[in-house]
Amino acid sequence: MSGAHEQKAPLGVAAIGYAFMGKAHSQAWRNVAAYFDVPAVEQRVLVGRDSEQVAEAAARYGWAESATDWREVIARDDVQIVDICAPGWLHAEIAIAALEAGKHVLVEKPLANSMAESERMVAAAQAARARGVQSMVGFNYRRVxxxxxxxxxxxxxxxxxxxxxxxxxxxxxxxxxxxxxxxxxxxxxxxxxxxxxxxxxxxxxxxxxxxxxxxxxxxxxxxxxxxxxxxxxxxxxxxxxxxxxxxxxxxxxxxxxxxxxxxxxxxxxxxxxxxxxxxxxxxxxxxLxxxxxxxxxxxxxxxxxxxxxxxxxxxxxxxxxxxxxxxxGWEHTFTHQIRDFLLAIRDGAAPSPSFEEGLQxxxxxxxxxxxxxxxxxxxxx
Amino acid sequence: MSGAHEQKAPLGVAAIGYAFMGKAHSQAWRNVAAYFDVPAVEQRVLVGRDSEQVAEAAARYGWAESATDWREVIARDDVQIVDICAPGWLHAEIAIAALEAGKHVLVEKPLANSMAESERMVAAAQAARARGVQSMVGFNYRRVxxxxxxxxxxxxxxxxxxxxxxxxxxxxxxxxxxxxxxxxxxxxxxxxxxxxxxxxxxxxxxxxxxxxxxxxxxxxxxxxxxxxxxxxxxxxxxxxxxxxxxxxxxxxxxxxxxxxxxxxxxxxxxxxxxxxxxxxxxxxxxxLxxxxxxxxxxxxxxxxxxxxxxxxxxxxxxxxxxxxxxxxGWEHTFTHQIRDFLLAIRDGAAPSPSFEEGLQxxxxxxxxxxxxxxxxxxxxx
Amino acid sequence: MSGAHEQKAPLGVAAIGYAFMGKAHSQAWRNVAAYFDVPAVEQRVLVGRDSEQVAEAAARYGWAESATDWREVIARDDVQIVDICAPGWLHAEIAIAALEAGKHVLVEKPLANSMAESERMVAAAQAARARGVQSMVGFNYRRVxxxxxxxxxxxxxxxxxxxxxxxxxxxxxxxxxxxxxxxxxxxxxxxxxxxxxxxxxxxxxxxxxxxxxxxxxxxxxxxxxxxxxxxxxxxxxxxxxxxxxxxxxxxxxxxxxxxxxxxxxxxxxxxxxxxxxxxxxxxxxxxLxxxxxxxxxxxxxxxxxxxxxxxxxxxxxxxxxxxxxxxxGWEHTFTHQIRDFLLAIRDGAAPSPSFEEGLQxxxxxxxxxxxxxxxxxxxxx
Amino acid sequence: MSGAHEQKAPLGVAAIGYAFMGKAHSQAWRNVAAYFDVPAVEQRVLVGRDSEQVAEAAARYGWAESATDWREVIARDDVQIVDICAPGWLHAEIAIAALEAGKHVLVEKPLANSMAESERMVAAAQAARARGVQSMVGFNYRRVxxxxxxxxxxxxxxxxxxxxxxxxxxxxxxxxxxxxxxxxxxxxxxxxxxxxxxxxxxxxxxxxxxxxxxxxxxxxxxxxxxxxxxxxxxxxxxxxxxxxxxxxxxxxxxxxxxxxxxxxxxxxxxxxxxxxxxxxxxxxxxxLxxxxxxxxxxxxxxxxxxxxxxxxxxxxxxxxxxxxxxxxGWEHTFTHQIRDFLLAIRDGAAPSPSFEEGLQxxxxxxxxxxxxxxxxxxxxx
CATH class of the missing domain: 3.30.360.10 (Dihydrodipicolinate Reductase; domain 2)
Incomplete structure (x- = not known):
């Protein structure tokens, strides 16, 4: 299926990971619309391994729900965007699955822990892009x-x-x-x-x-x-x-x-x-x-x-x-990143830095x- | 009636004013609980003179509702806190009315435009404090x-x-x-x-x-x-x-x-x-x-x-x-201010800077x- | 007699005082000609109250001789410039005597310890200037x-x-x-x-x-x-x-x-x-x-x-x-000051800051x- | 013959080169004794290729004489120190000749243009040191x-x-x-x-x-x-x-x-x-x-x-x-360098940085x- 930019309904977001990066990305999702004119988004679900801790983090950071199985989450119809804040060794698996499921993907840097993984992610991103599904790697300092x-x-x-x-x-x-x-x-x-x-x-x-x-x-x-x-x-x-x-x-x-x-x-x-x-x-x-x-x-x-x-x-x-x-503050590099990611989704354009740039x-x-x-x-x- | 600190239900907040200070205070209310352990709050209502503009600001800044008549708002049972971001010449009237209505009051600095108004506000704050109703003036740079x-x-x-x-x-x-x-x-x-x-x-x-x-x-x-x-x-x-x-x-x-x-x-x-x-x-x-x-x-x-x-x-x-x-960033001086205001309300303590300090x-x-x-x-x- | 600017012979300099300011002025006299095209000068005599100490300072700072009686020194024919680094309470007496003796005078700031002294110095400077004898007060930071x-x-x-x-x-x-x-x-x-x-x-x-x-x-x-x-x-x-x-x-x-x-x-x-x-x-x-x-x-x-x-x-x-x-370094504010003082003497021009400026x-x-x-x-x- | 440290007579200095480094070294020789307790020195002769220009530089920078033939100068009995500010390709030849003539040598950095030259200079320095003749390479920033x-x-x-x-x-x-x-x-x-x-x-x-x-x-x-x-x-x-x-x-x-x-x-x-x-x-x-x-x-x-x-x-x-x-100012790195060079000569000690350090x-x-x-x-x- 295609990108979300024709939709009038809010874009549903799932974030995977609730540690340092998850906290920083959450604040960006929670605040971006207060400052920038972006498509409507909803913080649908926060994913983590420890059900109790992720539930507490979800409540604290403004997510409607929490979950422990990222595979189930990326299959949900009310999720259009997957934001991957998990450790590097999980990037490739989650990102490729999410892209194949038609979800726009934002993944923290570095793209992956190995060149092989990075190359597979680029291939998946290219295929998805042809279907109107966007992807971006989080070199947030470009938005300082x-x-x-x-x-x-x-x-x-x-x-x-x-x-x-x-x-x-x-x-x-x-x-x-x-x-x-x-x-x-x-x-x-x-x-x-x-x-x-x-x-x-x-x-x-x-x-x-x-x-x-x-x-x-x-x-x-x-x-x-x-x-x-x-x-x-x-x-x-x-x-x-x-x-x-x-x-x-x-x-x-x-x-x-x-x-x-x-x-x-x-x-x-x-x-x-x-x-x-x-x-x-x-x-x-x-x-900064x-x-x-x-x-x-x-x-x-x-x-x-x-x-x-x-x-x-x-x-x-x-x-x-x-x-x-x-x-x-430092945190708003993420707010700006998500602003640009959302505008690219809205416009059906490929956001930058792309996975290819991450691979480079x-x-x-x-x-x-x-x-x-x-x-x-x-x-x- | 007494302070809100025994309550389990979220504290309802009304903010009056949606310009520069209203925007800054709104971000603090929206984010404080993500970073600090404070009593639960809800952004109930944003008040402004222009109904269309205030509605738009309320939606943007995370307020459940908007309103144009601050007198009605401070009378609401679901409002326990009144945050005054209106221009200085309105501070005294609103703050005194809110305190008399048993609402905790945060008022932007300077306390008022005149000494006479300031003194009346201090009197109202003292009377309210005796009833467990707290008040604070927003010299936010104390929280840098x-x-x-x-x-x-x-x-x-x-x-x-x-x-x-x-x-x-x-x-x-x-x-x-x-x-x-x-x-x-x-x-x-x-x-x-x-x-x-x-x-x-x-x-x-x-x-x-x-x-x-x-x-x-x-x-x-x-x-x-x-x-x-x-x-x-x-x-x-x-x-x-x-x-x-x-x-x-x-x-x-x-x-x-x-x-x-x-x-x-x-x-x-x-x-x-x-x-x-x-x-x-x-x-x-x-x-900073x-x-x-x-x-x-x-x-x-x-x-x-x-x-x-x-x-x-x-x-x-x-x-x-x-x-x-x-x-x-600069904005978090307000987040810290609201954190301390909420903790004082929780503890039934008088927050600082008090109206007396504002008067000084x-x-x-x-x-x-x-x-x-x-x-x-x-x-x- | 008149200003020294027609002379081909080196201008003879006497400095009065060999403490902090005397040391700083000495380095300026010792070095100015190595960097700037100025009339030839000779460090003729350094004056101080303690004959042993001033002799040692003179040797150290490049003065040909030392002396203890400033009145004798300003009377010497081989002295054309008197540089007053003595404490403020001596400025007026020495400066006025030197100007009356036809010597160009550089005096450290402040001009004097009292308004009355300052005004007498200005009068002496004006009279001397009419005879081609120059004077300057040492606000050296003008030459940073x-x-x-x-x-x-x-x-x-x-x-x-x-x-x-x-x-x-x-x-x-x-x-x-x-x-x-x-x-x-x-x-x-x-x-x-x-x-x-x-x-x-x-x-x-x-x-x-x-x-x-x-x-x-x-x-x-x-x-x-x-x-x-x-x-x-x-x-x-x-x-x-x-x-x-x-x-x-x-x-x-x-x-x-x-x-x-x-x-x-x-x-x-x-x-x-x-x-x-x-x-x-x-x-x-x-x-600086x-x-x-x-x-x-x-x-x-x-x-x-x-x-x-x-x-x-x-x-x-x-x-x-x-x-x-x-x-x-800081010391060269004095070198520049003496350069400008010497050029003014050469040109028969009044150097700035004048005693009038010092008085102001x-x-x-x-x-x-x-x-x-x-x-x-x-x-x- | 031996080092100069037993002498009561001033140490005679010859400097070779009068461009940027020659100007900087000259100021150090001219001023060192005004600030530091060092053996007495005299700026005897400044050496350069152009007789007119070097004569003018000598007059300006405080040297008693000028000369064009460095070989003659290092043979003079009234020269105990040779300060080499000539271009790098001349360092080895002059330094070795001066050391062999029993003169203490200060040479600007870098020690030489080639490793072979540097090694020959080190050998000459070692031989001279055994005879009480000192040498030093001018890494002046050690004296900031x-x-x-x-x-x-x-x-x-x-x-x-x-x-x-x-x-x-x-x-x-x-x-x-x-x-x-x-x-x-x-x-x-x-x-x-x-x-x-x-x-x-x-x-x-x-x-x-x-x-x-x-x-x-x-x-x-x-x-x-x-x-x-x-x-x-x-x-x-x-x-x-x-x-x-x-x-x-x-x-x-x-x-x-x-x-x-x-x-x-x-x-x-x-x-x-x-x-x-x-x-x-x-x-x-x-x-600095x-x-x-x-x-x-x-x-x-x-x-x-x-x-x-x-x-x-x-x-x-x-x-x-x-x-x-x-x-x-920057220039006093040279003043300090010459102070330490003179103290080492006085004490019969090897100054640092030595030619060996320059070679390293x-x-x-x-x-x-x-x-x-x-x-x-x-x-x-």
């Missing part, structure tokens, strides 16, 4: 107003030819070596460490901002804290806690990427610097309402990075919120791993 | 986590004896002299200009942070753009667009206050600096997730203002939201006006 | 490249009509209440405290940047630490350690000034913010190589305070130093004191 | 007070085990693609581009701060502007204008390095971030009087990067200058080039 505005400036040529990008994503929640073992630190469950979790965001941003594609990669992975206390004694950490990469882009730019979960003092610091022949930009997610822009067209004596408070009606998304200078990020991540395993030797994509 | 944390540090003696406070609230939405005349620029409707609108916040913060009371005031008011285009020709602006004051506090500190709506480039910049004998603090509302703290107990070679990203579980309010470094701010504002009219000569409170 | 550039931007109309100035000068060297008594804390020797010492700089900057004159003043003085340990027991501090003022300027701007020596964590922070109808500026002496400029002519979505690193050849003074981005600052300081003594009531100048 | 203080903090264990270092040195003087060809852009004269010029500083800092040695390297070089206008038509640029490297250190840390001369808007921005298990540091040469320090020993709610204004008497070097908060940096640079030529594959040192 400052970064969306940065992309506009670059696309408008305000930076000239982009030469260098410096992207880093530094956190410190694993800086303490006594911080305990979790599934996120085992390769079999997490796929990778900082690489998949946060380098994926940094790499997506590089490609998004430049509207360009990575063509070759040199990479390195490292685990600074190699063992951590587990429930039954000390365990080996089998994923990276920091990663480095140098990326070539098709258009000639070079990007460096550095990510870490042990960078003490950095809480959630995705920093991006873009240097072009005619301008430059910097951004830090810890100050700000963008620094240097305009090379200004006389040199007056040049400088200007701190733009990205809260003007002219800026992307943010006019829907509050008057100038009244800053928004996975390719870069895989190349970083391949290079890291081969003494950082450059890998072509 | 960084400022609540600042207050803790000061109360814990980390700054020693506070000597100087520098408070400024700078905006630029009236910087353009062609910006048109509005009711906010006429004394008869607005009471005052930047003074009542934003100096009230700055003054409340000074008293809140220090836990102290202003005892004398020297003030000055100025209107830089004296005429503006109105619908039928040029009109005189009859309120201040900037104000300055020097305040003495009972405990010996001196505070300077400067506010402006014509400070080009400042969007919503409430900046506060506090200097004590043992430490210092700085804050800027445009970066951050607090700068200098600890004088540290060896001098290591002293410096440290930028604390106020997003840790240990910080006030913010543990309910997202992991560290995931910043929140009004007294300072009136003293600034009095001093300004008398060549800045100091006025005792 | 960033502030000189700020003045250019304002003079060029880039800020439009200036409305508000916020000037503060915060230090913390007296924050510790156990810091001992000194002559600087006694009214009879120091004249005033933070007011004369640092508010003088702030007030001079306001008038300098705007090219305007203060016409009325409301002021306040305060002493937070009223007693300090002296050599023979606890003594009363008889000068202010903090001061506040609101200033009206002839052109319609309003400036606030706040200075303190007890603002813990602020080392030498002269901060200036200027808000105009078309642009805005901010500056902090602790980052930077100027923040907001250009209101830029589309609003791109507006922001831009951090200009003031080290380009196009910027005032700084092209003589190092390549861009190689920052200069004294008038404002006196008005602050007068207002402070009269409950902050506005005083007209 | 903030970086010297950073090293202290790290050495004192305040950062715990250092894990990650992020070092970048970004400039923009070649950002304009019409900027003309110079000898610095030809491999035969410059050796390399940004790599030797500025990555050398970044790499030296990494090893200096950590007191550690690089053991393996992955590198990349790139030339964004491949052709530039020369005097007789367009020429190929044969050196890099940007470089990237990932470095392993013996102690387990990983450092990333990125340098560029085309990073628009960055004037002279050597930025360093150091993340350890117990603390973190950041620094930017454009704000500041160090940011995060102390992980502080309770997490109070942690933050604190901006230390490195101008206290307790801080390295800076107590000799001005009172707190009175910032110093050269080895890392060579490894970066080797890796870059081999698809970024890791090279062991």
């Amino acid at each position: 107003p400052a970064l969306a505005f940065a992309k506009q400036l670059i696309a408008d040529g305000r930076l000239g030819a982009v030469r260098e990008v410096r992207a880093s994503y530094l956190q410190d929640w694993l800086a303490d070596e006594d911080s305990p073992m979790t599934w996120r630190l085992r390769k079999e469950t997490a796929g990778s460490g900082a690489l998949g979790d946060i380098a994926s965001h940094a790499i997506d941003q590089v490609q998004f901002l430049l509207g360009d594609t990575v063509t070759e990669v040199s990479g390195r992975l490292h685990t600074f804290v190699g063992q951590r206390p587990g429930p039954s004694g000390v365990e080996d950490v089998t994923v990276d806690d920091a990663a480095w990469a140098t990326l070539s882009l098709a258009g000639g730019a070079v990007a460096s990427v550095e990510v870490s979960r042990v960078a003490l003092g950095r809480k959630n610091s995705l920093r991006i610097e873009v240097y072009g022949s005619a301008g430059a930009l910097t951004f830090d997610l810890e100050r 309402n700000e963008l620094e822009f240097l305009d090379g067209a200004v006389p040199v004596a007056e040049q400088g990075f200007r701190r733009i408070v990205v809260t003007e009606p002219e800026h992307p998304y943010v006019g829907a919120w509050w008057p100038q200078g009244h800053v928004i 990020v996975q390719r870069v991540l895989a190349a970083v791993e391949e290079s890291a395993a081969a003494k950082s030797t450059i890998v072509q994509l | 986590p960084a400022l609540a944390f600042a207050k803790q540090l000061i109360a814990d003696g980390r700054l020693g004896a506070v000597r100087e406070v520098r408070a400024s609230y700078l905006q630029d939405w009236l910087a353009d002299e062609d910006s048109p005349m509005t009711w906010r620029l006429r004394k008869e409707t607005a009471g005052s200009g930047a003074l009542g609108d934003i100096a009230s916040h700055a003054i409340d913060q000074v008293q809140f942070l220090l836990g102290d009371t202003v005892t004398e005031v020297s003030g000055r008011l100025h209107t830089f753009v004296g005429q503006r285009p109105g619908p039928s020709g040029v009109e005189d602006v009859t309120v201040d667009d900037a104000a300055w004051a020097t305040l003495s506090l009972a405990g010996g500190a001196v505070a300077s206050v400067e506010v402006s709506r014509v400070a080009l480039g400042r969007k919503n910049s409430l900046r506060i600096e506090v200097y004590g004998s043992a430490g210092a603090l700085t804050f800027d509302l445009e970066r 997730n951050e607090l700068e703290f200098l600890d004088g107990a540290v060896p001098v070679a290591e002293q410096g203002f440290r930028r604390i990203v106020v997003t840790e579980p240990e910080h006030p309010y913010v543990g309910a939201w997202w992991p560290q470094g995931h910043v929140i 701010v009004q007294r300072v504002l009136a003293a600034v006006e009095e001093s300004a009219a008398a060549k800045s000569t100091i006025v005792q409170l | 490249p960033a502030l000189a550039f700020a003045k250019q931007l304002i003079a060029d109309g880039r800020l439009g009509a200036v409305r508000e100035v916020r000037a503060s000068y915060l230090q913390d060297w007296l924050a510790d209440e156990d810091s001992p008594m000194t002559w600087r804390l006694r009214k009879e020797t120091a004249g005033s405290g933070a007011l004369g010492d640092i508010a003088s700089h702030a007030i001079d900057q306001v008038q300098f940047l705007l090219g305007d004159t203060v016409t009325e003043v409301s002021g306040r003085l305060h002493t937070f630490v009223g007693q300090r340990p002296g050599p023979s027991g606890v003594e009363d501090v008889t000068v202010d350690d903090a001061a506040w003022a609101t200033l009206s300027l002839a052109g319609g701007a309003v400036a606030s000034v706040e200075v303190s020596r007890v603002a813990l964590g602020r080392k030498n922070s002269l901060r200036i913010e200027v808000y105009g109808s078309a642009g805005a500026l901010t500056f902090d002496l602790e980052r 190589n930077e100027l923040e400029f907001l250009d209101g002519a830029v589309p609003v979505a791109e507006q922001g305070f831009r951090r200009i690193v003031v080290t380009e050849p196009e910027h005032p003074y700084v092209g003589a130093w190092w390549p861009q981005g190689h920052v200069i 600052v004294q008038r404002v300081l006196a008005a602050v004191e007068e207002s402070a003594a009269a409950k902050s009531t506005i005083v007209q100048l | 007070p903030a970086l010297a203080f950073a090293k202290q903090l790290i050495a004192d264990g305040r950062l715990g085990a250092v894990r990650e270092v992020r070092a970048s040195y970004l400039q923009d003087w070649l950002a304009d693609e019409d900027s003309p060809m110079t000898w610095r852009l030809r491999k035969e004269t410059a050796g390399s581009g940004a790599l030797g010029d500025i990555a050398s500083h970044a790499i030296d800092q990494v090893q200096f701060l950590l007191g550690d040695t690089v053991t393996e390297v992955s590198g990349r070089l790139h030339t964004f502007v491949g052709q530039r206008p020369g005097p007789s038509g367009v020429e190929d640029v044969t050196v890099d204008d940007a470089a990237w490297a990932t470095l392993s250190l013996a102690g387990g840390a990983v450092a990333s390095v990125e340098v560029s001369r085309v990073a628009l808007g960055r004037k002279n921005s050597l930025r360093i971030e150091v993340y350890g298990s117990a603390g973190a540091l950041t620094f930017d040469l454009e704000r 009087n500041e160090l940011e320090f995060l102390d992980g020993a502080v309770p997490v709610a109070e942690q933050g990067f604190r901006r230390i204004v490195v101008t206290e008497p307790e801080h390295p070097y800076v107590g000799a200058w001005w009172p707190q908060g009175h910032v110093i 940096v050269q080895r890392v640079l060579a490894a970066v080039e080797e890796s870059a030529a081999a698809k970024s594959t890791i090279v062991q040192l």
